[in-house]
Amino acid sequence: MKNNRKAMVLACFAADSLALGAHWIYDTEQLHKTFGRVQAFLKPLPSSYHPRKNQGEFTHYGDQTLVLLESVAASNGFDLDDFARRWRQLFGDYSGYYDKATKATLENFSGGKESTASGSSSTDLAGTARIAPLVYRYHDQPGPLVQACRAQTQMTHNAPEVIDGAEFFALVTAQVLQGAAPIAAMQETIRGRFAKTPLLQWFEEGMGSTAADSVAIIARLGQSCHVKQAFPAVVHLIAKYETNLREALVECVMAGGDSAARGMIVGMVLGAHLGMESIPPEWLTGLKKYGEITELLAALEGGPPNR
DSSP: OHHHHHHHHHHHHHHHHHHHTTTTOOOHHHHHHHHSSOOSOOOOOTTSSOTTOOTTOOOHHHHHHHHHHHHHHHHTSOOHHHHHHHHHHHTTSOOSOOOHHHHHHHHHHHTTOOTTSOOBOOOBTHHHHTOHHHHHHHTTOHHHHHHHHHHHHHTTBOOHHHHHHHHHHHHHHHHHHTTOOHHHHHHHHHTTGGGGSHHHHHHHHHHTTTTSOHHHHHHHHOOSSBHHHHHHHHHHHHHHTTTOHHHHHHHHHHTOSSHHHHHHHHHHHHHHHHOGGGSOHHHHHTOTTHHHHHHHHHHHHSOOOOO
16 A cells, blocks of 8 residues: 555556646647647746646646645645645745635735635645645555645635535545545445535546547546536546546646646546556656655654654
């Protein structure tokens, strides 16, 4: 399981880095014409949302996930105040993109709101996409896992469906780490308390689309950041490519739009399922922060008692 836990986190980061060069391009024909089939990390174009980023770096989603991993490693667990402090430091002098959720959260902090009440009203799946470090730490503790995932999401994205999405994919990934197949884990989890939430409809939309071409179906489901569109697209990618992490993440990028948030969750779930061998070696060696990430994971294995 330890191998798969590590793969879960690294595949999440690799997915973000793979999406970086083509992130938020919605015209899939133009995306293909410009980049071809995106199978390797790319440097973003000067006209992109990430012009200061380099090949092998992260979008602002991946950067926040790394801050969460740093916080969890330092505390050997989730400490909302510590995460909030590090998160604010990241954006104190940040050279990357500030999305609306980030700007609103920073304004709320500046206005004196606590980290439990600082979240924006954003419905973007990005708030869900950061949770891999928490699953790594609490994979065998469902209660603390759910509490931590909901709290870290709510800090920046205080929309119920986004917070529920974090809980859903955390529980799914924890089941996968215990040996369940992703489709079975999703089916089991959705039948629980999510059966009377919007997540059920989105799940069924994703599961019902697996026979379709991914680029075409994600264009129909929706390429945007919003959870209503991104959630079923994530389910589609996990279910259609349950045994092929590489193809899932490449197809995610080629589908355009917010491929980073989608890909991070897909990478997390399929990395937990398929292990280190499923991640192309060049995606690992190409990660600028590979050494730092693996050191932080190692520190979590032998860290001090949780405080």
